[in-house]
Amino acid sequence: MQEIVTALANGSIYALMALAIGIIYSTTQIINFAHGSVIMIGAMSSYWLLSFAQMNFITAMLLAVLINIVLSIVIYKVSVEKLGDLTNNSRWIVTLFGAGIIIDNTARILFGTEPKAYPYLFDGKVIPIFGSKIMVHEIMMILVAVVIGIVYQIVIQKTNFGRAVRAVSFRPDTSRLMGIRSNHIVLICFAISGAVAAISGALIAPITFASYTMTYSIGIKAFAAALIGGLGNTKGAFIGGISLGLIEEIANMVVPGGLKDAISFLIMIIVIIVLPGGILSAKLFNKGELNAEKV
């Protein structure tokens, strides 16, 4: 039971991170390599607001979300907007990696190198379920991820903004001709992605500890989850995240700890090669032909 809950909790965080990567990918066709750093800033800033400004959790989280929204907008303005047509150049790879490194180094100077003990939700309360000790924090990780996923789906499917996102994802040029300000839509997607990153950071930080390197290990797994499920696809992000969480937990039981990631990534490669519903559904190799219904 404990293994299943741990797999689902870890998988939910991978899913949230994959969702945030997908939100940006769906409208820009680029992968935000600075995303791990944005998550870290969400966690570090909320930690400092909780510990030093003595704020309550909700206020600290709201401010951390705000900080991340501003940071994501700055990343977009500085590292993406000026590059022009993103489907025809790959300079964004360097600018976004660069942005990530700058953010990490700044965080190291601001917050120091020592990992911090980030508080669990509900003070780390543990409840017994079927003889296993399950942390309420883990259950919250799953619930929060599911709620964010559902809310995002409703926004995408039922609102004008969602329709605009789908239009930009499907035919960026045509949507521009129809009066949709695609730059604004992309900017808002960056902001949403930053907000989701702040929440992911606060949920994962009690487990990884809050530090400027906290996403070095899990960041790559978010990309793996996004690829397994299908980049730019909300449901795919959740399928990819939960699958990766389960694969890791099973690998933990059958191979020595150091080989867990190798097994996970081997399975990721097989999935990407064998299942066209993964990476190919997002048309990574057929840029500009996204299926808007799959956002």
Add this chain to the structure above:
Amino acid sequence: MRRKSAVSLSSIILSMTLLFTGCSSANNDKAKEASSKPKEIVIGNIGAMTGSSAVLGRAQSQGVDLAVKEINENGGILGAKVKVVNRDDGADPTKSKTFMEELVDKEKVEYVVGPTNSTPAAASMAYLQQNKIISILPIATSTQLISPNNPYAFRLLPSNEIQAKAIVKIAVEEKFKRIALVADTSALGTDGMSVMEEAMKSHGVTPAAKVTYKADDSDMTPVAQKIKDAKADVALFWTLGADGAKIVRALERVDYIKDLEIIGYTGLNMPNFNELAGPGAEKVNTVTPGSWALDPGKTELTGKYWDMYQKVVSEYGEKAKRDTSASMIASGYDAVYLLKWAIEKAGTTDSDKVKAVLETDIKDFDSVYVKSYAFSKDSHEGFPVDELFKVKIGEMAYDEIYKKAD
């Protein structure tokens, strides 16, 4: 035609050989002449003074500077002033190797203190050996640095091997029956696991479990579960602080921490370990040099070690102000005094004679870091296994001096 070319080539090689041999013997004569009455003794001090390992390099430098200041105020070594040339390798092996070549070729250093980190030390060690430069390693701990391949290298801090021997010895002597070994899969962890296994073998004990994990992994529950499944009564941790703390938390979750004792190597120690590990930190111990740990009920170290601590505090301030470890400063300080003592005892700066003194007469050296270094012709590991003591992690006085268990 071909024969003529071959003859000419042979003549050139012969002439060059004679020329270099001549130069070399002239240099050797000069070196011998200068070595008994040196005008100046140049020591290279190299380590990470910036970057994430900066506290190590700064601690070493503070120790070196303090010792050199005192030595020069008191007449130097063999009447010669001591000059220190500092280099910051930032824990980068490439930089370290380049700096070491520069120190030897351009700055003409005769002795080296450092590097502080193991990988840079490994990268630059060969050049020092080729040039017969005695290097004292006050901080780097990788087992491989001290070997017959590096005959001019001497280490002061307890190496990984010494630490592994110490924690295994403690576990065996305290009559634990089922010992689990825990290490990550990095080079450091693999080295640690291997030296712990060797130490276990020497005691005729088989580990109940060998548990490995990827460093910096977020979920340590499987590590804790494997320790629990093995029914271990003690776990020997070769883990860095944050990972160790995560495993302790995971052990609490799988409900096994109360049945377990943990003894970790010095890498486990970090300032906020107890905060990260939570209540389970109560069950965690580490090892520390006995001379730099407080005896039960005492507030001061014994004799010369307390004097040294006071000297560090008066020169560089309290722990919070200086950030560096007082015992590491003492180790850097010892490195320079060790060279002074060996050079004066040998009566020359000749590296082979100084090396021989370090190998044979070390018991006469008055250290401020250990009771007595253990160098011999067979081993250049200075730290004696018996001088490592078990202490409860986080139980410190003055934010840096461990308290020995009752």
